[in-house]
Amino acid sequence: MPELPEVETSRRGIEPWLAGQTILRAEVRNARLRWPVDQEIIALRDQRVLSVQRRAKYLLLELEKGWIIIHLGMSGRLRVLPQPQPPEKHDHVDLVISNGCIIRYTDPRRFGAWLWSDDLRTSRVLAHLGPEPLSDTFDGRWLYQKSRNKRTSIKPWLMDNTLVVGVGNIYASESLFVAGILPGRAAGSLSEEEAGLLAESIKAVLLRSIEQGGTTLRDFLQSDGKPGYFVQELQVYGRGGEACRVCGTPIQLAKHGQRSTFFCPACQH
DNA sequence: CCTAGACCCTGTACGC
DNA sequence: TGCGTACAGGGTCTAG
CATH class of the missing domain: 1.10.8.50 (Helicase, Ruva Protein; domain 3)
Incomplete structure (x- = not known):
């Protein structure tokens, strides 16, 4: 599904609801995505979101103690739920936010990913990426x-x-x-x-x-x-x-x- | 090193 | 209606 514009659109959509807020916890209903959802995400408790960034087609949630790296794969989608709603079949991950909303991840094909990184410089998925197309280094x-x-x-x-x-x-x-x-x-x-x-x-x-x-x-x-x-x-x-x-x-x-x-x-x- | 192909998984559309 | 097949926006790994 998503290429860079769709990922950037998702970033802009969730940023106002996340930045500066605290993630109370993640609810991981199905950890079997492209790779297993990292344990640090499953165990996450009460961490403030410092920023919501994007690198390539990856969304990067900067938290106090590390980063959540999200890839939407082919069929992944993020939604903001102002109020809780019962999850449906392919709603694999929720982020429960201190302002009462839920960030819900839906992905029928499960080609997406939710990874944890203590330090982005050591992230395997980000290591070999070329330049951003909208940056000056790409010409x-x-x-x-x-x-x-x-x-x-x-x-x-x-x-x-x-x-x-x-x-x-x-x-x-x-x-x-x-x-x-x-x-x-x-x-x-x-x-x-x-x-x-x-x-x-x-x-x-x-x-x-x-x-x-x-x-x-x-x-x-x-x-x-x-x-x-x-x-x-x-x-x-x-x-x-x-x-x-x-x-x-x-x-x-x-x-x-x-x-x-x-x-x-x-x-x- | 370069390049092509298989593969991860599910849903949908279409031909028979 | 039911079944089989092909195809779908991504990325990684392997084989040649």
């Missing part, structure tokens, strides 16, 4: 340099977290459309100019999607229950066979490493 020069001698197709290459984080299946296709670059080309075939254009396109697409509260394809909802509205602005993703919004040519569907890729054969070169 055309970086992309160009990393693309040299790469024979992989550009599209799956963009989803490699050591290159840049947060770009998933939707935004890889969307960014390549905006940049006018065919997804099946070898990464090493990028010119300096194209690399610059691609970096700028990634930033623009992600920023716009965050503004719109992310993309709701089927089950993503913001923490207040509203869908993300960027789906209305998708140019190619999920539009196989439909007319390109720019030139009218039918959008094509291809597969790169089992995953769907969408592109316009006329607008992209």
Whole structure:
């Protein structure tokens, strides 16, 4: 489900309800997520939340004595419940907050994760991550340099977290459309100019999607229950066979490493 | 080192 | 209605 804009949308949704508050305890009804929910989270008692941050697609809750690292996986979702409600089938984790609300984690596929870290510098899941796409260290020069001698197709290459984080299946296709670059080309075939254009396109697409509260394809909802509205602005993703919004040519569907890729054969070169 | 593929799990959509 | 199959927005690990 969630790529960077959806995770950032979730962060912004829960931050006002969490920051400065105290987590009284966690209720872990099913600890069997992608990895077992860490014992420190299950045993958590009365810790103040100092900040709510994001790194890549991970949410980071800074507590007095350590960090909760949350990943939403493919189908994870966080909601703010102003008042307690009985849990349903896939509501695996609750955070019970001192202000009376509950932060509820729902994840039917259980590809998500709830991990504890005493020190983020030693966190295994964060160790090998590349630059944030919206930071200044990510730019055309970086992309160009990393693309040299790469024979992989550009599209799956963009989803490699050591290159840049947060770009998933939707935004890889969307960014390549905006940049006018065919997804099946070898990464090493990028010119300096194209690399610059691609970096700028990634930033623009992600920023716009965050503004719109992310993309709701089927089950993503913001923490207040509203869908993300960027789906209305998708140019190619999920539009196989439909007319390109720019030139009218039918959008094509291809597969790169089992995953769907969408592109316009006329607008992209 | 690079690259492609399998795998973790459940729900949904679709063809027969 | 029921069953089998393919597919879904992620990330890690392994094999070649």
